[in-house]
Amino acid sequence: MAVTIREVASAAGVSVSTVSRAFTAPDQVQSTTRQRILDAAAELGYSPNPAARSLRGGGTGTLGLIVPDIANPFFPPIIKAMQARARRLGYTVLVSDSDEREADELATIAAVSKRVDGLILWASTLTENRLHELADQMPLVVVNRHVPGIPEVRISLSAGITQAAEHLKAYGHRRCVFINASRAELSRGKSIQESFEALDLSLSELGPYEPRFETGVHAATLVAAHEATAVIAHNDLVALGVLHQMANLGVSVPRDVSVIGIDDTLLASVSTPGLTTIRIDPEEIATHAGDLLIETITQTTGRIGSGVDASSPFVEIGSRLIPRASTGPAPTH
Amino acid sequence: MAVTIREVASAAGVSVSTVSRAFTAPDQVQSTTRQRILDAAAELGYSPNPAARSLRGGGTGTLGLIVPDIANPFFPPIIKAMQARARRLGYTVLVSDSDEREADELATIAAVSKRVDGLILWASTLTENRLHELADQMPLVVVNRHVPGIPEVRISLSAGITQAAEHLKAYGHRRCVFINASRAELSRGKSIQESFEALDLSLSELGPYEPRFETGVHAATLVAAHEATAVIAHNDLVALGVLHQMANLGVSVPRDVSVIGIDDTLLASVSTPGLTTIRIDPEEIATHAGDLLIETITQTTGRIGSGVDASSPFVEIGSRLIPRASTGPAPTH
DNA sequence: ACACATCATGGGAACGTTCGCAAACATCAA
DNA sequence: TTGATGTTTGCGAACGTTCCCATGATGTGT
Numbered sequence: 001m002a003v004t005i006r007e008v009a010s011a012a013g014v015s016v017s018t019v020s021r022a023f024t025a026p027d028q029v030q031s032t033t034r035q036r037i038l039d040a041a042a043e044l045g046y047s048p049n050p051a052a053r054s055l056r057g058g059g060t061g062t063l064g065l066i067v068p069d070i071a072n073p074f075f076p077p078i079i080k081a082m083q084a085r086a087r088r089l090g091y092t093v094l095v096s097d098s099d100e101r102e103a104d105e106l107a108t109i110a111a112v113s114k115r116v117d118g119l120i121l122w123a124s125t126l127t128e129n130r131l132h133e134l135a136d137q138m139p140l141v142v143v144n145r146h147v148p149g150i151p152e153v154r155i156s157l158s159a160g161i162t163q164a165a166e167h168l169k170a171y172g173h174r175r176c177v178f179i180n181a182s183r184a185e186l187s188r189g190k191s192i193q194e195s196f197e198a199l200d201l202s203l204s205e206l207g208p209y210e211p212r213f214e215t216g217v218h219a220a221t222l223v224a225a226h227e228a229t230a231v232i233a234h235n236d237l238v239a240l241g242v243l244h245q246m247a248n249l250g251v252s253v254p255r256d257v258s259v260i261g262i263d264d265t266l267l268a269s270v271s272t273p274g275l276t277t278i279r280i281d282p283e284e285i286a287t288h289a290g291d292l293l294i295e296t297i298t299q300t301t302g303r304i305g306s307g308v309d310a311s312s313p314f315v316e317i318g319s320r321l322i323p324r325a326s327t328g329p330a331p332t333h
Numbered sequence: 334m335a336v337t338i339r340e341v342a343s344a345a346g347v348s349v350s351t352v353s354r355a356f357t358a359p360d361q362v363q364s365t366t367r368q369r370i371l372d373a374a375a376e377l378g379y380s381p382n383p384a385a386r387s388l389r390g391g392g393t394g395t396l397g398l399i400v401p402d403i404a405n406p407f408f409p410p411i412i413k414a415m416q417a418r419a420r421r422l423g424y425t426v427l428v429s430d431s432d433e434r435e436a437d438e439l440a441t442i443a444a445v446s447k448r449v450d451g452l453i454l455w456a457s458t459l460t461e462n463r464l465h466e467l468a469d470q471m472p473l474v475v476v477n478r479h480v481p482g483i484p485e486v487r488i489s490l491s492a493g494i495t496q497a498a499e500h501l502k503a504y505g506h507r508r509c510v511f512i513n514a515s516r517a518e519l520s521r522g523k524s525i526q527e528s529f530e531a532l533d534l535s536l537s538e539l540g541p542y543e544p545r546f547e548t549g550v551h552a553a554t555l556v557a558a559h560e561a562t563a564v565i566a567h568n569d570l571v572a573l574g575v576l577h578q579m580a581n582l583g584v585s586v587p588r589d590v591s592v593i594g595i596d597d598t599l600l601a602s603v604s605t606p607g608l609t610t611i612r613i614d615p616e617e618i619a620t621h622a623g624d625l626l627i628e629t630i631t632q633t634t635g636r637i638g639s640g641v642d643a644s645s646p647f648v649e650i651g652s653r654l655i656p657r658a659s660t661g662p663a664p665t666h
Numbered sequence: 667a668c669a670c671a672t673c674a675t676g677g678g679a680a681c682g683t684t685c686g687c688a689a690a691c692a693t694c695a696a
Numbered sequence: 697t698t699g700a701t702g703t704t705t706g707c708g709a710a711c712g713t714t715c716c717c718a719t720g721a722t723g724t725g726t
Contacts, residue, residue, distance in 0.1 A: 002447075004712055015676045020714060030674060050447050051393065052712035054384040055681050062448075070413045073599060076404045080430055083403070092444060095428055097413055111425060114335075114383050115395075213603050240603045247605045266406060270546050270573045272580045272605060337682055348706045353684055363704060385682035388711050 012040040064116035070097045073265040081286035139296040152314040160278030160319030172330040173230040180207035181234035216241020236261035254328030274324030288315040345373040397449035406598040414619035472629040485647040493611030493652030505663040506563040513540035514567035549574020569594035587661030607657030621648040
């Protein structure tokens with residue numbers, strides 16, 4: 001059916017070995033021959049069969065990316081950026097969705113693991129032991145999760161949070177509320193608490209809730225009781241819930257209350273008013289996670305399971321405040 | 334490195350053929366033997382190597398889905414639903430992004446075509462000829478594009494549009510504006526024009542523009558000049574731009590102007606006010622497109638290129654209005 | 667001119683699986 | 697018993713590629 005290396009070989013009057021080399025190690029074949037082969041290949045519309053390639057042992061040329069929820073607006077730009085990056089480096093990306101269900105994560109991994117050269121696990125819920133077992137079997141990079149000995153991309157909100165605190169302080173705010181909607185080991189709350197205290201801003205924490213729009217709606221009603229003039233939400237979605245409910249309550253944003261989100265998803269840029277938020281650059285994450293995985297793959301080749309690297313690499317991604325219209329001067333009592 | 338069928342065979346004391354059959358045709362092997370094999374396989378942690386499988390000719394077990402833009406909030410739920418559907422049917426989904434650039438579409442297709450059993454092309458910009466060539470080489474399903482002879486999933490907005498027109502009519506609106514932001518062969522405008530005329534509603538068309546937030550912002554300023562009391566936008570994103578600018582202009586939605594979006598993306602459900610929109614069910618699209626492709630794949634096996642099917646199948650997906658808070662009674666002048 | 671290194675090319679095994687074919691064995695009707 | 701039929705299993709080729717090894721051609725230093 002499809003055109004094979006053999007047909008190209010006979011068309012160019014050389015052996016299959018030479019054709020193979022013309023593609024995988026072009027400098028090992030004489031330039032005139034190479035050209036003849038390339039022409040014949042183009043003529044016949046030949047392109048190497050990835051299945052045969054990977055069977056022979058050359059890897060799959062595919063990176064696996066497993067995220068909790070593809071439909072979460074935070075991820076699509078990351079997926080997109082990683083695809084672009086990977087393609088430039090000769091890889092394909094296979095994205096999969098563990099559907100936020102811990103039980104599905106292992107099943108998802110099993111489904112893709114044989115089709116990829118390595119895996120990027122986002123906020124994995126697996127135990128450390130399981131992750132180490134996995135890392136012994138194939139190159140692994142974790143994001144938003146810390147496991148000693150496994151390459152990691154860490155997202156640091158501290159810069160953005162500090163800027164947010166300064167931003168609010170400069171606007172004269174004194175009392176703030178943080179809506180916590182995270183079940184993660186390292187809640188965003190702790191870091192926020194510290195940053196705000198350092199600037200002598202009072203911060204009450206609500207929750208933890210689920211990271212949903214309704215959480216923001218609900219939490220918004222509690223803000224007044226705390227006599228707070230600023231709200232910082234676990235993410236943009238929750239912040240939009242706050243915006244929504246504030247409008248319902250007749251509370252004006254930002255005149256009466258300022259609201260800050262986290263992630264700078266599309267939501268933040270199209271809300272009314274525009275949502276001030278802490279941006280985490282999707283391209284940066286994608287590029288670093290992808291590169292880190294590829295690095296791990298190429299290093300690991302042929303000696304997987306050689307034990308945990310004493311110093312596994314990690315990359316830290318920064319953040320910064322994107323001021324929009326949802327924050328402003330604190331009301332003068 | 335990985336455990337192969339041979340090791341399972343010797344562990345279970347049978348030949349490799351029998352192990353293979355135990356997995357691919359379980360009823361052809363005696364139940365006691367089968368159990369012994371399955372136990373051995375589980376013990377060793379064996380799972381078949383997809384590369385070897387597909388090299389042998391069994392297909393890749395992967396469906397390719399190419400969308401214009403993964404980051405467009407319309408697509409993630411579709412991708413997610415298709416993955417779920419495909420996994421249930423034993424397939425994996427490889428999603429790729431043509432980045433809205435026509436030149437990239439062919440490159441993207443080339444990159445994935447050897448790794449998949451078939452392709453779903455969303456709103457392809459390829460010529461009919463190219464698409465036919467492609468369909469001769471591999472199973473193909475197009476969505477949002479009509480090409481005679483190629484299996485197709487069609488999205489029909491007419492039901493939703495009719496409901497929208499009735500909805501506005503019931504609220505007493507007379508003059509409406511449609512913001513056209515489509516470069517597609519079949520603009521959404523024509524269908525809308527007809528439905529509104531049928532109900533004796535006047536409809537002015539603005540554009541065509543690009544389907545972006547800023548388009549809505551810009552178009553919103555033109556609405557007053559048309560003395561219209563209702564706006565229907567090309568999609569939710571544009572509608573949100575309208576909402577945004579109306580707020581800026583001090584025009585209240587829905588008191589002064591009603592706004593309707595299309596697609597029912599996440600954006601519509603979290604905007605303030607909640608956006609009335611025409612819903613296209615992502616699961617329905619995903620399921621039908623996936624099933625249609627799988628059907629084409631299994632039918633086509635072994636006889637690709639047998640020419641264009643005289644009657645290629647197509648599926649039509651409906652739509653319906655989701656009333657939210659952005660529409661209401663027309664202002665009493 | 668000779669031994670020797672270098673370079674370009676070809677031959678062929680191997681990767682892990684599936685599947686057509688045939689062998690071995692059991693079952694059953696006549 | 698005999699042949700026919702069916703069931704369960706094993707053998708081995710084939711899928712398309714890569715890469716080790718071998719071969720011949722072409723230099724290079726003495």
